Amino acid sequence: MGRNQPIRADRWKGRGVPTEPTSGDRALLTGVARRFYLQDQSKIEIARELGLSRFKVARLLDTARARGIVRIEILGEPQVDYRLSEELIDRLGVASAVVLRPDAEQTMQEVRRDIGVMAARELTRIVTERDVLGLPWSRTVSATVAALEQLPRVPVVQLSGALAIPDVETPVDVVRTAANLSNGTAHHFYAPLVAADADSAHMLRRQPGVADALAQVPQVTVAVVGIGGWAPGESTLYDLATARERTAMTRAGAIGEISGVFIDAGGERVDGDLADRIITLSAEQLRAIPDVIGLVLGAARVDVVRAAVKGGHVNRLVVDQPLAQALLA
Numbered sequence: 001m002g003r004n005q006p007i008r009a010d011r012w013k014g015r016g017v018p019t020e021p022t023s024g025d026r027a028l029l030t031g032v033a034r035r036f037y038l039q040d041q042s043k044i045e046i047a048r049e050l051g052l053s054r055f056k057v058a059r060l061l062d063t064a065r066a067r068g069i070v071r072i073e074i075l076g077e078p079q080v081d082y083r084l085s086e087e088l089i090d091r092l093g094v095a096s097a098v099v100l101r102p103d104a105e106q107t108m109q110e111v112r113r114d115i116g117v118m119a120a121r122e123l124t125r126i127v128t129e130r131d132v133l134g135l136p137w138s139r140t141v142s143a144t145v146a147a148l149e150q151l152p153r154v155p156v157v158q159l160s161g162a163l164a165i166p167d168v169e170t171p172v173d174v175v176r177t178a179a180n181l182s183n184g185t186a187h188h189f190y191a192p193l194v195a196a197d198a199d200s201a202h203m204l205r206r207q208p209g210v211a212d213a214l215a216q217v218p219q220v221t222v223a224v225v226g227i228g229g230w231a232p233g234e235s236t237l238y239d240l241a242t243a244r245e246r247t248a249m250t251r252a253g254a255i256g257e258i259s260g261v262f263i264d265a266g267g268e269r270v271d272g273d274l275a276d277r278i279i280t281l282s283a284e285q286l287r288a289i290p291d292v293i294g295l296v297l298g299a300a301r302v303d304v305v306r307a308a309v310k311g312g313h314v315n316r317l318v319v320d321q322p323l324a325q326a327l328l329a
Contacts, residue, residue: 267311
């Protein structure tokens with residue numbers, strides 16, 4: 001129907017929309033709907049052209065939707081469970097949550113990749129040119145940066161040292177990739193995530209390259225971090241620790257770690273032993289970052305995720321469906 005094609009508007013003046021529309025009624029509803037939804041005319045403009053009040057136009061639009069002449073469909077990501085996402089936000093009080101609905105046949109690596117894709121979209125949504133982005137070593141953080149298509153011009157700061165894991169980028173590579181994408185400054189350093197002992201860790205933190213990069217951490221406003229549980233297969237640090245270190249950290253109350261920051265069930269930091277030889281930001285620095293997106297998969301990590309939120313270490317989540325269900329149980 002053309003924009004200026006005449007419609008019999010006079011027959012609607014002074015009365016409601018009939019229950020069973022005639023062909024003329026349907027033409028009016030369709031014409032009003034086309035003007036509003038497809039031609040971007042305002043209700044006032046439509047009312048002026050058709051000789052109606054804008055309140056009548058509003059009622060006609062409501063009627064067009066009620067009778068199926070207009071159908072509004074919101075298309076989201078098919079892999080996102082929006083109901084669980086909203087429930088997590090309400091229940092945990094986080095700023096945002098994205099719940100991935102994985103396919104039953106997907107491997108852990110494929111689920112991690114998809115978590116990274118969702119996290120990349122969330123990161124793109126919240127980062128502005130006023131922010132400073134922080135990135136630590138993490139398989140899922142690496143997957144997130146690999147999935148990024150754009151970023152505003154922001155500085156990018158490395159938050160932790162690296163682990164030598166095959167087929168996983170170092171944090172230096174991850175920071176460089178993000179900085180190149182954003183045309184921002186990269187603040188990175190070369191150091192292991194786990195030093196040989198506490199004294200070596202202290203010396204590494206004082207080296208100029210490491211110290212200079214870590215000095216930028218207080219400027220970070222948005223960070224993406226991985227969260228691991230203190231159990232076999234739930235944290236790379238747990239799997240690398242000695243039996244004595246595992247026992248000591250468990251006795252100290254550690255239930256998991258956030259990019260190398262160990263926490264207990266109450267979300268408080270756990271120091272000593274293995275924690276003393278980790279090259280990463282401090283628990284206080286992590287808590288001071290305004291927006292921290294935690295990337296986690298697997299229901300086994302439910303306790304450490306609750307603790308991370310409770311302790312104020314993360315305020316946004318990108319998780320898989322089994323973990324979301326465990327968090328809501």
